[in-house]
Amino acid sequence: MFLIYSASNRFLRIPSSIPRVTINYGKRRTTLTHASILIFRSNFSTEEPKRKPALRENIYTIPNLLTASRILACPAIGWSILQGQFDLATSLLVYAGLTDLADGWIARRFKMNSVLGTILDPAADKALMTTLTVTLSMKGMLPIPLAVLILGRDVLLSLSAFYIRYTSLPPPKTFSRYWDFGIPSAEVRPTEISKINTGLQLLLMGTTTISPLLPWALDVPLTGLQWIVATTTIWSGISYVFAKDGYRVVAEKQKEDK
Numbered sequence: 469m470f471l472i473y474s475a476s477n478r479f480l481r482i483p484s485s486i487p488r489v490t491i492n493y494g495k496r497r498t499t500l501t502h503a504s505i506l507i508f509r510s511n512f513s514t515e516e517p518k519r520k521p522a523l524r525e526n527i528y529t530i531p532n533l534l535t536a537s538r539i540l541a542c543p544a545i546g547w548s549i550l551q552g553q554f555d556l557a558t559s560l561l562v563y564a565g566l567t568d569l570a571d572g573w574i575a576r577r578f579k580m581n582s583v584l585g586t587i588l589d590p591a592a593d594k595a596l597m598t599t600l601t602v603t604l605s606m607k608g609m610l611p612i613p614l615a616v617l618i619l620g621r622d623v624l625l626s627l628s629a630f631y632i633r634y635t636s637l638p639p640p641k642t643f644s645r646y647w648d649f650g651i652p653s654a655e656v657r658p659t660e661i662s663k664i665n666t667g668l669q670l671l672l673m674g675t676t677t678i679s680p681l682l683p684w685a686l687d688v689p690l691t692g693l694q695w696i697v698a699t700t701t702i703w704s705g706i707s708y709v710f711a712k713d714g715y716r717v718v719a720e721k722q723k724e725d726k
Contacts, residue, residue, distance in 0.1 A: 529580040531571035538592040542599040549603040600673035665700040
């Protein structure tokens with residue numbers, strides 16, 4: 469009699485007239501002479517493996533909306549500079565600075581931090597910086613070599629950000645999932661010199677923008693600040709090349725938190 473272990477966790481008794489069974493595996497042969505044979509259930513399963521749900525987060529937060537408004541203000545700032553309306557440009561710069569302070573405070577105070585926020589906030593700074601660099605250099609208020617240095621560094625960092633987004637995105641890597649920022653993949657962690665450089669760049673661009681409204685000339689101070697910004701721009705770019713913690717994959721962060 470055969471005893472067959474079924475998928476329902478029960479033994480089925482099946483009469484057998486075969487007194488002896490020979491099993492061949494490889495070059496070896498085994499003969500079972502016992503009156504009953506025990507057949508164990510296979511380890512293989514026909515059930516489809518369950519997929520873990522994709523990690524998602526709420527991206528529609530007040531800090532993210534404030535940051536997005538800074539990005540939307542960039543075209544207006546650029547237009548006002550090209551048109552020589554430095555009073556309007558200065559007002560928009562003040563708005564950008566206040567919202568930059570507000571979104572960070574709100575995110576920390578009310579725990580509205582998000583992975584998208586770590587990407588969107590520096591992206592807003594870069595959008596503002598690019599707008600000011602291009603328009604001020606077109607007006608002849610910023611040296612062209614310094615503008616090329618600032619923009620070249622930002623372009624390289626932007627290309628690396630696209631690459632990091634692709635490599636850190638959980639599978640499946642599809643076009644729609646790549647641009648779905650509700651699916652976090654990696655958070656940006658700027659270096660200390662990069663933070664200092666961003667502050668100095670904004671100081672230079674802001675001072676240059678408001679300089680036509682001031683009753684005194686700022687040629688000498690601005691020239692010195694331009695050399696300082698050129699130095700920190702090169703330094704910060706090199707720091708990202710050698711920094712080991714310039715970004716962190718979200719999955720790795722969750723393991724550390726656990």
